[in-house]
Amino acid sequence: MIACTRDCYDTCVFNEEYQPLKDEPTFGFTCSRGRTDLRRNEMNRVDSAYLEGKQVDLRQAISLIARKMREVKPEEILHVEYDGNQGLLTWYYPARLWNLIGAFSTDYSICSLEGHEGIKAHYGTSMGALPEDMEGFSSVAFWGSEAVFSFIHGWRMFKDKYKITIDVRMSETAKRSEKAYVIRPGSDAHLAIALMKIFLEQGYAKPDLVDLELLRRRLDLFDMDYLLNAVNLEEDQVRELADLYAYYRPLTVIGFAIGRSWNGGHSAGLISLLPAVLGIKRGFYYSNSGGWGIDFQYLRGTHFIQPKTIGMGEVGYNLDRFKILFVWNSNPVVTLPGGDRIREAVESGKLFLVVHDPFWSETAKVANVVIPGATFLEKEDVVYSYWHPYLVYNTPIRPKRGVTEVELMRMISKELELSHPLLEEDPWDAVNVAIRKTGITIEELKRKGMVKMKPVTSPGRANVDPFPSPQELDLPRGEVLVFSAHPNYTNSQFTEVYGKREAVIYSGKYEGEGFLEGRGGRIRVKLVKGDLPENVLFVYKSSLLSEGKSINSVLKPPRNRFGGPRLNDEVRIILDPPIRFEPDITGRSHSST
Structure with missing residues (x-):
């Protein structure tokens, strides 16, 4: 049995032939991505360690990473990971190394x-x-x-x-x-x-x-x-x-x-x-992710040491604070606001970038060191959903290529000669502790493959406060950029199967080409007129790239009231060529280009 690990409500569950379960929670059908996962698994893979674009032995790459880490202060290291894979051993457990040494972490605020x-x-x-x-x-x-x-x-x-x-x-x-x-x-x-x-x-x-x-x-x-x-x-x-x-x-x-x-x-x-x-x-x-009783803090080791954090919407604009960026389970060059600045910092030699990924993502392509990762189809893991109440033990259904996140964490720890119970605890024991409030054990989960959880929290009587005052609720004055899902993509994933989508902005009043400008800069975009309100500019989350830059590069999001970044921010369109207004012979104005 195996569950799709992507950032998606549904978290579809499949049998060993990778057919969606006919019973709950998948009911015999899945999306266009789930139907092509086996094909994608063989495409665009990182099959070796790379150093400055050249194949090297994995041990050589690990040795270099450790040497670079010794040369800087812990607070000059930032690790960035997110929800490219919801596995407990993929996303959470490896953060123990970086949190233990005192590196910076993000606040995981970008989405929800x-x-x-x-x-x-x-x-x-x-x-x-x-x-x-x-x-x-x-x-x-x-x-x-x-x-x-x-x-x-x-x-x-x-x-x-x-x-x-x-x-x-x-x-x-x-x-x-x-x-x-x-x-x-x-x-x-x-x-x-x-x-x-x-x-x-x-x-x-x-x-x-x-x-x-x-x-x-x-x-x-x-x-x-x-x-x-x-x-x-x-x-x-x-x-x-x-x-x-x-x-x-x-x-x-x-x-x-x-x-x-x-x-x-x-x-x-x-x-x-x-x-x-x-x-x-x-x-x-x-989202029900916080109600199952899974102890994510224990998995990350933050029960032992509270990491220094930076807002996910602010990473691209604070790179001068860091000398090493370690990325896994994420593609920040494309998906983070100002993410294109990572590329610029690496190319200028100001930032040393290490990427662990199964695929040649945009971030992997500009990294100093690339480590081959294993996909969720190739490794054991425990997967949860933020919709349905099933915990799933993922059994590999494809031969492993690359190294897992846990394996890499341990290789780097060994090279650094680090010793600490957080790093030495068996990962399955750590997961067992993290899921104890669900009433499920790893032994039961491995035996059954999928076990239904009971929520440990539930909304009861509601507090009226905090209730905003009229003065607290402001509104944008200009045009606002809004994003939405495309059926064939999960954020920047699945370009291997369905191709890269160039940046197209849908608008109620613009047509042609121009520039999208925000607090973080501008990029050239194609403009398509459609049935939209005049103050709404719409783009699919997969249609992010324009001339090598991401639409997210124009965003420099302020924080909202509870700490999350405001991504649906005010932007403006600058037409190219611009609209000019010229007087006609009657003295009225008309537009021309």
Whole structure:
């Protein structure tokens, strides 16, 4: 048995022939990526260690890495890893080495931290509905979620039920829903507050899970006209949505994009409050990763030593603080804001870059040292999902190529002559400790292949506070860049199979070529006019590259209220050639190029 380890809600589970399980949680189908994984596994592989572009012996590469580490201070080393693989032995355990020596780590905030913290502030947990809870709902509200592509089993669960979508554009999920509401970017919190005001006004609100008197006092600070103007919907539309919520009592699915937008944490938190105000227990879903009881801190060794951290959205703009960057399970040149600066720092000799990867990613291609990695199809691991409650023991189904993350960590530790219980603990013993709250043991997991967990936390009565004041909720004034999933890609993965997608910006008013400019710089892009609001610029997360640079390179995201970066930031388009306005013979103006 083996589970897909990618950054995806569904975490599909397969048999030894790599056919999706016909039972839950995969129900016999998977996505276009899962169907091509075996083919991709043989493409674009790193099959040897490389030093400055030349093949070298693995031991020679390890020796050089250790020598470089000895030449710098621990705080001049930064390790970057993320969710390219959700395996407990791939992502978490190897961080022990870097945390122990005192290297810098990231804060793992790039994707979902802001939303998690915003929801936890109200419930004490971000754990929401389980799959079996979802089955009991007769309707769903997809809020900022392109579920039709990024949550295929959740979409299948609701495809024949009443569906509402709230988004900043007419997404594919919105097009396939019974009702859709397109709102101004960053105004999700405003809409949630407007709905709560109507819930109380119309008698829809219930006191079971929320202090309604305290909520009323917080809501009284907001004028309805102000909220409607912020959301850019008519009052009748907002009242219709409130009536639909009261009548259908939908499960509210909150997309990760909410946390990365303006007012992100407050938006996620306030949206999660909507079902509680209506008396619906566990009526939202964001991500359940924090509710299974897996001790990620123990796996990383941060229970022993708290690492120094830097925001993931800030790495590209703080590279002068570091002399060594060690990367695994990630492709930061493409996926981090300002990530192209990693390339520049390496090429100028200011930064020594080590990459451990099974594939020749954009980051691996510019590294000083590249170490071949093994894919999830080639190694043992333990995989969890942030949707379904199954813990899976991955049994290899392909011959191993390269070294695993744990093996590499131990090779470097040995070369550095480091000795510490954190490094010497058997990795399977460490996983056994980390999953003990789930009630599952490694022995049971290896014997059964897949075991269902019970959540150790669950949302109960909700706290009204922290509730924002009107002054805390600001809105973008210009155009906002928004991202969404493409069905054939997981972020920058699967270009081997489906090809690289050049940067195309979809807009409601631009066509041709020009520059996308943000706080971090500008890049040339192709512009395609489509059915989008004038203040929305849309790009697929896989369509990131333009002339060797990533669209993320124009982003220099500020932090949101709960610490996550605001990636859906203000940008602007500069047309090339620019639009010029010239007077015609009547004295009026007309545009020309």
